[in-house]
Amino acid sequence: MIKEERFMRVKDTMEDALADLEVGITQYLEENGIDLKE
Numbered sequence: 716m717i718k719e720e721r722f723m724r725v726k727d728t729m730e731d732a733l734a735d736l737e738v739g740i741t742q743y744l745e746e747n748g749i750d751l752k753e
Contacts, residue, residue, distance in 0.1 A: 744751065
């Protein structure tokens with residue numbers, strides 16, 4: 716049971732980190748005028 720709780724915490728942390736990374740990359744691309752949608 717403890718392992719499962721730890722896994723869920725790690726999973727939440729990773730999801731938060733990925734969301735932060737996505738925001739950071741998006742901001743960097745916008746600041747540098749790079750558009751990946753083309």
